[in-house]
Amino acid sequence: MVTEACKPDFIDINFGCPVKKVVKNNGGSGCLKDLGLVQRIIRAVQSATHLPVTVKIRSGWDDSQRDPVTIAQRCREAGARALTLHARTRTQMFAGKANWDEIARVVEVLDIPVIGNGDIATAADVVAMRAHTRCAGAMIARGSFGNPWIFAQARDLLAGRSMRPDPRPDERFTTALEHARLALRLQGDTRKTALEFRKHLGWYTKGVPGASLLRERLFQIDSMRQAEAIFMAYLAADPVERAA
Numbered sequence: 001m002v003t004e005a006c007k008p009d010f011i012d013i014n015f016g017c018p019v020k021k022v023v024k025n026n027g028g029s030g031c032l033k034d035l036g037l038v039q040r041i042i043r044a045v046q047s048a049t050h051l052p053v054t055v056k057i058r059s060g061w062d063d064s065q066r067d068p069v070t071i072a073q074r075c076r077e078a079g080a081r082a083l084t085l086h087a088r089t090r091t092q093m094f095a096g097k098a099n100w101d102e103i104a105r106v107v108e109v110l111d112i113p114v115i116g117n118g119d120i121a122t123a124a125d126v127v128a129m130r131a132h133t134r135c136a137g138a139m140i141a142r143g144s145f146g147n148p149w150i151f152a153q154a155r156d157l158l159a160g161r162s163m164r165p166d167p168r169p170d171e172r173f174t175t176a177l178e179h180a181r182l183a184l185r186l187q188g189d190t191r192k193t194a195l196e197f198r199k200h201l202g203w204y205t206k207g208v209p210g211a212s213l214l215r216e217r218l219f220q221i222d223s224m225r226q227a228e229a230i231f232m233a234y235l236a237a238d239p240v241e242r243a244a
Contacts, residue, residue: 003049010081011049013041016056016117018090032061038211039078041197052081052233054118056139059102062091065068072114084115094142103133123153123163130158146203148175168209175233176204180224183191194223201227210234 002008015038024030029207031038038055046053052089055075060066072083072208087098098118107114113136116129121143129138144150149167156163167175180197187193214234221227 003051006049010052010054012054012056012084013045014056015075016058016084016086018093019060023090026120027033029058029061033065034057035071035074038071041187042078042080044073046079053079054082054084055080056084056086058086058088058090059099060089062089065089065227068102068107069109072110076110076112080112082113082115082136083110084117086117086139088118100129100132102160103129107134107136110203113137117141123150123157126154146172146176146200146206148179166207169221170235172204172208173235175226176201177228179204180227183214183226191222194221197224197227 003011015029015031017023019028022028024031026037031041042053042055057068057071057075059068060071064133066089068085068087072085075083081108085103087100087102088094088096100116100118103114103116103118110183114133115137116133116135117139120126120129120138125143126138126140129135139156140150140154149164179200180193183197183200184190184193187196198219198221201218201221205211205214205218208214214230217230218227221230
């Protein structure tokens, strides 16, 4: 049903999600406590689709069960065609530093593409991760919040080109509002979407002059029209007033 409706190129199983409400129901990275279960899930999904099945994992549940190489090998044995490793345990959540050395070790032992994940905040971090780990690709998550340009900038650097510049404030705001309109189209509820989208609008303001005051205003919106008015007023203001 999913493959017919969405026509994906592959099916990815997320054994990396650390969110409490997911883990408490034995989902996401909660599965990493039982590698037999992980393998059964991979095989069950494989049997239900003609598409390649890939997986995302963490380095383990906690430090006592931290063994990304074994987890990765068990996933490969079950038929995973590619694997993404977020190089932290579930109990770490997003604290501390991702251990890129673990990604490198998994790359060494697997004969399938390995994608690295964790602590990619800039396009330069993508280049650094690939150089450090020899991973086939890099997965960017939090680093793209309010910054979808990171992907094109990373491609520039990987291709040996000069990195395109960061967007101007008007480009940021245009993209933020387009993002908001897409969210509205998907969710429908104008006020609910606006409330949920406040944080995204805040992320889009990162680095612009007067961002703190701008975020303060955006975090009070009840509709996307209010957000658009705030952005328009910002762009129309004197540069000195923006920074005040």
